[in-house]
Amino acid sequence: MTHLRSKRLPGSGPRPGRTLVAVVALAASLVLGALTPAEAAEPEGAPAASGSHGKWSAEPHGFASLDGGTTxxxxxxxxxxxxxxxxxxxxxxxxxxxxxxxxxxxxxxxxxxxxxxxxxxxxxxxxxxxxxxxxxxxxxxxxxxxxxxxxxxxxxxxxxxxxxxxxxxxxxxxxxxxxxxxxxxxxxxxxxxxxxxxxxxxxxxxxxxxxxxxxxxxxxxxxxxxxxxxxxxxxxxxxxxxxxxxxxxxxxxxxxxxxxxxxxxxxxxxxxxxxxxxxxxxxxxxxxxxxxxxxxxxxxxxxxxxxxxxxxxxxxxxxxxxxxxxxxxxxxxxxxxxxxxxxxxxxxSGPQRNLGTDTVLNVPADYPTVQAAVDAVPDGNDGTVTIRIAPGTYRAKVFIPATKPNLVLRGTGRDRSDTVIVHDTPAAYGGSTGSATVRIAANDVTARNLTFSNDFDEAAHELNGEQALAMKTTGDRIVFEDTAFLGNQDTLMTDSPKLDVISRVYLRDSYIEGDVDFIYGRATTVIEHSVIKALSRGSTTNNGYITAASTWKDNPYGFLITKSKVVSDAPAATFHLGRPWHPGGEPNAIAQVLFRDTELPAAIKSSPWTDMSGFSWKDARFTEYRTYGPGAAVTADRPQLPAADAATRTVADYLAGQDGWAPHTDRR
Incomplete structure (x- = not known):
């Protein structure tokens, strides 16, 4: 239960320099189905709150909650x-x-x-x-x-x-x-x-x-x-x-x-x-x-x-x-x-080990934009900072620099579509990186219950550089849960700071759509329990490519798409699973992609891998394992992961690294 003012006390009035913005925003978020302050502040795994305000509520209750509240x-x-x-x-x-x-x-x-x-x-x-x-x-x-x-x-x-x-x-x-x-x-x-x-x-x-x-x-x-x-x-x-x-x-x-x-x-x-x-x-x-x-x-x-x-x-x-x-x-x-x-x-009562370790910043109640909340986080941040984003459409770019780790971006709506971060910049106006609506360079960043979009309209422009990223990551230990990525070409780029540095990204219960190379980069990336939509470009022969990995040659783990579903509105046999990307002709970028236990639509070509920029797909590390659905097949043009190797190509294997990272076991 949330404590909003129900009665003005005699002689009360607005405080100098304060407004009712926080109260109005909180009331709006409740109407739109956001979590209550107590629910939002409750530490993960903590016992249920007792009393209407909760043991760890981020919002005051009682008299301190009245007349504009205490923030x-x-x-x-x-x-x-x-x-x-x-x-x-x-x-x-x-x-x-x-x-x-x-x-x-x-x-x-x-x-x-x-x-x-x-x-x-x-x-x-x-x-x-x-x-x-x-x-x-x-x-x-x-x-x-x-x-x-x-x-x-x-x-x-x-x-x-x-x-x-x-x-x-x-x-x-x-x-x-x-x-x-x-x-x-x-x-x-x-x-x-x-x-x-x-x-x-x-x-x-x-x-x-x-x-x-x-x-x-x-x-x-x-x-x-x-x-x-x-x-x-x-x-x-x-x-x-x-x-x-x-x-x-x-x-x-x-x-x-x-x-x-x-x-x-x-x-x-x-x-x-x-x-x-x-x-x-x-x-x-x-x-x-x-x-x-x-x-x-x-x-x-x-x-x-x-x-x-x-x-x-x-x-x-x-x-x-x-x-x-x-x-x-x-x-x-x-x-x-x-x-x-x-x-x-x-x-x-008294100090609690679960308090103070997760600082909660609210957008727009406390900070007008997501970037303003990110900017409020100290460089070298050593404690979790959760940025709670109220339902709405935020048309702005967001950059999380490498100096601001340990962030959580969390939409507070009922559905990820309630909270959208969107911009419309193409690569022609700032390069591929500059086009990204959101860039995450920091380590240990999590995003939940959000939609990231680049809504640049390709059809309305004739440009040399139509790539338009919704998201680019270069940090390590990045988690996307219940998120959506909307775009066309180059929707989601999971990368690392340089070729021989391994960054890891984990997506689950998410949605990704695009047409050309719309999941790409060199980060070790696991996509689990998610939906990937291959969008039609209106062609009867080639509508695009789902992946364009550029995995470092000494990294055995590139992209794993597992227990997911690929859907498409493209005609049958017009979409590729992927092609090998060698940025700048880099010979040591040897793509590794595995589609495992994933449903494929009829839109997938019978020979689903193809060459790119003079590099043969056959020199890449492309495999399938137990794919199914109308777009699945076992042919000479579709390398299959040997059953003996399947035990070492699991989600845990891809993500563990040197530190044993296991976000897939953390069910929030």
Missing amino acids: GGAGGKVVTVTDRAALLKYAAAEEPYVIRVAGSIDVEPFGSDITVTSNKTIIGVGDTGEIVHGELHLNPGTSNVIIRNLTIRDSYVEGDWDGKTTDFDAIQMDSVDHVWIDHNRFTHMGDGLLDVRKDSQYITVSYNQFTQHNKAFGIGWTADVKTQITIDHNWFSGTKQRNPSADNCAYAHLYNNYLSAQVADGDPVWTYGNWSRGKTKMVIENSYYKDVQHPYQADATAELVERGSILRNTTGRHDEWGAAFDPREFYDYRLDPAAAVPALVTRF
């Missing part, structure tokens, strides 16, 4: 920081950033602040991102900040249990708006762990751990009644008070929190769980209290509604009075059963 550094560049200087620089920058914290960062001087300005996401990479001996500080007026998946620890000064001499919080914010604090671990700090101060608004605090501390989480320090805050799925353990304390909150919604192992020092008043103070309206739902004194209490001027919680070995105040408010008037949510809260929260 953090979306739209800005992605950077990885490993030291204090870099964290200081990017956190305080004027422009938006997604800041990935890798490893432990020691803040000096002890207890000093890291100022965080508007439009920032700060996220730990995996479960090892730490900020030690310092505080993240949001000054008045700061807006749109996400802080996730960090451990912030150890600014406690020995002997200062009450925090009277230091103010070394883990996170402190004053009069801010739209902040999401999620999946962090706060422990052993000076004064408070989390202080949401003054007139801060549209705040969500979810799936955090508060441990080993006196004053855990305070809200207020103001006579105004403005703050709206959602607090869910947090674990308070080994803390004494402020779990949280909410003073003069307009609306405080607490649900599915776990309070346990409270500090037991005999203090009859200032050891407590949740406190609704001043004029706060607080709603507590389906939480779990174990060994807690004063689990929930309210001032006479405040209101507190509690329902569905479980209490085990609790003492003291259990206050409930007033009507408070109905959270569902503001946003949707789903409660986990209170009995499930201890197991759920202890497992999934």
Whole structure:
């Protein structure tokens, strides 16, 4: 379920410099059938999300989702920081950033602040991102900040249990708006762990751990009644008070929190769980209290509604009075059963190894074009970056340079035809490479649920150079899954940086169409469980060539087309399976192509291999194995792979290389 605004709070309005583009784009993507944010962000292989927002949702829920939402550094560049200087620089920058914290960062001087300005996401990479001996500080007026998946620890000064001499919080914010604090671990700090101060608004605090501390989480320090805050799925353990304390909150919604192992020092008043103070309206739902004194209490001027919680070995105040408010008037949510809260929260709160390792960039919600999102990825990128592309037609070229590996391009529509990247450049206007709609020079790039097209109209032009690529790859370990490639001549080129360098490309569940040499190049390329359409050019004798491989002579693995289907609208016996391409007359380019366990149409010629540029097809490495259908035959002009060799011409053999790459075993 996605949390879109359902009610505007009194006095709310657009924030300076922010628009509702992200919300509108998200709503549009949902209408068009995109995955919900929770589904899109859920790590592959992770357990199903619990609660409406999901354990690893990329989108905030609760109050932080209202009034335009909280997007953090979306739209800005992605950077990885490993030291204090870099964290200081990017956190305080004027422009938006997604800041990935890798490893432990020691803040000096002890207890000093890291100022965080508007439009920032700060996220730990995996479960090892730490900020030690310092505080993240949001000054008045700061807006749109996400802080996730960090451990912030150890600014406690020995002997200062009450925090009277230091103010070394883990996170402190004053009069801010739209902040999401999620999946962090706060422990052993000076004064408070989390202080949401003054007139801060549209705040969500979810799936955090508060441990080993006196004053855990305070809200207020103001006579105004403005703050709206959602607090869910947090674990308070080994803390004494402020779990949280909410003073003069307009609306405080607490649900599915776990309070346990409270500090037991005999203090009859200032050891407590949740406190609704001043004029706060607080709603507590389906939480779990174990060994807690004063689990929930309210001032006479405040209101507190509690329902569905479980209490085990609790003492003291259990206050409930007033009507408070109905959270569902503001946003949707789903409660986990209170009995499930201890197991759920202890497992999934705090930093997670699955978070921060896949940075999600959204087009066009966060970045106006696919290229803008690619440009936001840092050179030398060492963590997965997923570029989620909303349904639509994007008429533009895209280039992923070799310096930006580990990318995933993912269409979010129901079908690959919903999201199309298209251009219309022929080779006559920039060479074969320059014609490509999309070029991938980086390693470890995956594309899913997308269509790539070059819609140059050959019939409308008379040019010397009608090649028009939809896709060209030179990187290694490239995967295309549920993708389509549309064009005529030279639709899909899978290549490598130079002749004697082997790059590998794997396509499955995909569609490729064209007429002349429309699958070509020297990369080791496997096409599995896919449809290849050989388009008619209107000839009664020769309509084209499916493949034009240029495999390096010392590479035994060129093109493998397996468990696929070739279809055609061309007349019978007018299409070739392929011809040998020797770029620039290169004699060491010895094509290798195997059609295996693949259906062939009547359009395939009885002698399906042919010469090219003076090079005989008989000197190439062309074979078939168990092809079938009206276009299949066994003749002297159709070399067959010997059965004894079939065991070493499998998908695994083609792709393994030196590193054992096996994308065919990874079913997404």
